[in-house]
Amino acid sequence: MKAKVVILMLLLVLFTVFIYQNAAENTQIMFFFWSIFLPKIVLLVITVVLGVIIGLITATMIGRKQERKKKEKEMSLKEKERLTKEAEKNEIKRKDEEINKKI
Secondary structure (H helix, E strand, O other), X not given: OOHHXXXXXXXXXXXXXXXXXXXXXXXXXXXXXEEEEEEHHHHHHHHHHHHHHHHHHHHHHHHHHHHHHHHHHHHHHHHHHHHHHHHHHHHHHHXXXXXXXXX
């Protein structure tokens, strides 16, 4: 198996053990003016799910940013090549004109 799969499975087992060991009682959750009672198991699962979602969003944003930088770098290299070729053409054209003037 791949290392990522093994690590993911290990984390899932550890999370499951942690959930069952701490799922016995209700916990009060307060947010601004709201207050609710939830079993700890629900709170822990919600917390992990939100953490995974935030991690995936962050990884996606970082990946897109790196991809954008890579494309910009490729475009700048292509632009430099184009400008270099254009400069070479202009130099050849200028030399041809000088030769034609001498003739």
